[in-house]
Amino acid sequence: AQSVTQLGSHVSVSEGALVLLRCNYSSSVPPYLFWYVQYPNQGLQLLLKYTSAATLVKGINGFEAEFKKSETSFHLTKPSAHMSDAAEYFCAVSEERAGTALIFGKGTTLSVSS
Amino acid sequence: DGGITQSPKYLFRKEGQNVTLSCEQNLNHDAMYWYRQDPGQGLRLIYYSQIVNDFQKGDIAEGYSVSREKKESFPLTVTSAQKNPTAFYLCASSQTGGPDTQYFGPGTRLTVL
Secondary structure, eight states, rough: OOOOOOOOOOEEEEESOOOEEEEEOOOOEEEEEEEEEETTTOOEEEEEEESSSSEEOOOGGEHHHEGGGGGGGEEEEEOOOOOOEEEEEEEEESSSSTOOOOEOOOOOOEEEEE | OEEEEEEEEEEEEEEEEEEEEEEEEEEEOOOEEEOOOEETEEEEEEEEETTEEEEEEEETTEEEEEEOSSSBBBOEEEEEEOSSEEEEEEEEEEESSSEEEEEEEEOEEEOOO
16 A cells, blocks of 8 residues: 655754755555645645656756655755745655555645744 | 636534535546645545546545536535534546646635534
């Protein structure tokens, strides 16, 4: 069965610092992996998606994530945090077969201080 | 503009009442989903539909019902059997079921008084 674990429910960084949000997955077949961002009282917006092409995936707003099969990880990074990055981030996994929905992690709230 | 709309944004309900949350999409997507979001719990799947007139239960379907009579619409009814319905409800759609990108609506916050 698929599952997603996001390490750290809350991460705090200073403006300009590196952002690192951790995601580990469990899947019996090659997975599809997603990172979504949610601002308060809004829906989710796709940041980036891994679909078995390049292992380093670039997304919107300067975010990127690297798929590491040996570590079953898909951590999200951004070199320099901006105040506008403060939000909740969700990692999700799906498998390449019909009838499957996304399985979401419990989310990580990112705080950015000036 | 293409997208997903949910209404109402805020909904208040008395205990024992059924309420229906609306979800409409004009993206011509085949698949639609309903999620429930509680603080610290992430998103949990309630129901999903891969095609008109067909839907499947998700992880927490008890106390909820859905219909999919039209491709663009996937309403969710929260029944009086749902023991703790206060939550943020998110609707999503994707081109097909499976690993496609899901696009989300703005959500409906339901509060039971």
